[in-house]
Amino acid sequence: MEILSPAGNLEKLKYAIKYGADAVYTAGKEFGLRAQSANLNNNELKEAVNFCHKNDVKIYVTVNVFAHNSEINKLPSYLEFLDSVGVDALIISDPGVFVLAKEHASQIPIHISTQANVTSWKSAEFWKKLGAKRIILARELTKFEIREIKKKVPDLELEIFVHGAMCMSYSGRCLLSSFLNGRDANRGNCSQPCRWEYQLQEKKRPNESFPIEEDKFGTYILNSKDLCLLDQLPVILDYDIDSIKIEGRMKSLYYVANVTRTYKSALDAIKTRKDKDNHKLRAELDKISHRVYTEGFFHRFEAIDTQNHLSSAYIRNYQFIGEIVEQKENFVYIAVRAKFEIGDKIEIIFPDIAEDLIVQVEEIFDEDDNLIKFTKPNTIVKMYIDSDIPIHGIVRMKIK
Numbered sequence: 001m002e003i004l005s006p007a008g009n010l011e012k013l014k015y016a017i018k019y020g021a022d023a024v025y026t027a028g029k030e031f032g033l034r035a036q037s038a039n040l041n042n043n044e045l046k047e048a049v050n051f052c053h054k055n056d057v058k059i060y061v062t063v064n065v066f067a068h069n070s071e072i073n074k075l076p077s078y079l080e081f082l083d084s085v086g087v088d089a090l091i092i093s094d095p096g097v098f099v100l101a102k103e104h105a106s107q108i109p110i111h112i113s114t115q116a117n118v119t120s121w122k123s124a125e126f127w128k129k130l131g132a133k134r135i136i137l138a139r140e141l142t143k144f145e146i147r148e149i150k151k152k153v154p155d156l157e158l159e160i161f162v163h164g165a166m167c168m169s170y171s172g173r174c175l176l177s178s179f180l181n182g183r184d185a186n187r188g189n190c191s192q193p194c195r196w197e198y199q200l201q202e203k204k205r206p207n208e209s210f211p212i213e214e215d216k217f218g219t220y221i222l223n224s225k226d227l228c229l230l231d232q233l234p235v236i237l238d239y240d241i242d243s244i245k246i247e248g249r250m251k252s253l254y255y256v257a258n259v260t261r262t263y264k265s266a267l268d269a270i271k272t273r274k275d276k277d278n279h280k281l282r283a284e285l286d287k288i289s290h291r292v293y294t295e296g297f298f299h300r301f302e303a304i305d306t307q308n309h310l311s312s313a314y315i316r317n318y319q320f321i322g323e324i325v326e327q328k329e330n331f332v333y334i335a336v337r338a339k340f341e342i343g344d345k346i347e348i349i350f351p352d353i354a355e356d357l358i359v360q361v362e363e364i365f366d367e368d369d370n371l372i373k374f375t376k377p378n379t380i381v382k383m384y385i386d387s388d389i390p391i392h393g394i395v396r397m398k399i400k
């Protein structure tokens with residue numbers, strides 16, 4: 001079972017791989033349904049494919065736009081380009097794009113996007129007969145439905161989301177954002193109005209009210225919690241699922257790295273029958289910015305525990321403050337993302353959770369070797385660390 005991580009840009013792609021992803025998914029500048037993400041231009045896509053294949057990692061490219069007539073003519077050359085660079089799969093939701101991919105990128109396997117909302121084995125079988133290699137199932141399925149689909153269509157690969165944000169509509173098939181500020185979720189440009197604070201009033205029924213919780217800012221009737229299926233990995237493994245997917249192409253490289261290594265650690269422990277400290281792994285998922293977690297529809301198809309009506313705010317206990325860009329002897333060079341200062345206790349995380357370090361900051365040097373009291377974002381600083389430092393460290397700190 002592969003761990004599939006998001007790669008919103010080249011830097012995140014490289015961290016996802018360093019931190020344990022078996023495969024990554026990304027998008028080109030067009031047709032990939034994440035208009036607010038940096039995405040990769042054609043040169044970056046070539047570099048990404050080379051980097052992935054050198055590291056024995058697969059790379060899937062989203063072409064999951066619902067194409068309008070004006071886009072049909074532009075798709076063939078892009079699909080031919082993807083075919084020529086050797087990406088490992090295309091992620092597609094639109095039947096028209098599917099047909100074009102068969103014609104213009106015939107060597108690349110096709111994965112059916114969660115946007116296509118495959119919710120039954122019959123629908124999965126339909127796509128398989130047309131030549132799809134894998135289905136990325138809708139998030140709105142129970143484990144019993146997932147198991148039945150695998151049994152009924154055993155030769156078809158199945159991918160499920162295990163972690164990240166959810167929509168209150170079927171996989172983003174939603175017009176809220178289009179209606180409210182002209183940003184179409186179905187074109188990858190959602191402004192997340194489901195997280196806004198609403199007040200509900202029916203004009204002609206002043207004595208009837210919808211029973212909703214409300215704070216001084218309003219209410220959050222449409223606000224989905226974040227999915228977290230870490231504790232369900234033994235079940236998922238048992239069902240012979242081919243790929244577990246982490247949502248979040250627009251999240252930080254720290255998010256991508258930490259969620260990837262946490263799921264990898266949990267999976268390795270299950271596979272090697274080692275005792276794993278699930279509390280420690282859960283704690284790692286609490287150290288990224290997230291909403292209240294839920295196991296979604298995994299146990300039953302009822303939206304009982306999937307919405308947070310109390311707050312749409314992210315829970316942020318830790319701050320991503322930089323990444324180690326160079327190590328010389330016992331000095332580490334940190335590309336600073338957020339301020340920290342002498343006296344702070346910082347944590348440096350590594351691909352192997354067991355190697356994480358907690359460091360009390362005693363001295364910080366700038367690039368010219370001057371002693372400084374605090375750091376500034378977008379600078380490089382240097383610190384002496386009195387222990388062996390593994391490579392690819394990311395620095396975080398508990399929010400004060």
Ligand code: SF4
Pocket residue numbers: 166167168169171172173174175176177185190191192193194195
């Ligand atoms: S508005 Fe909310 S539910 Fe609709 S697509 Fe955007 S994130 Fe999903």
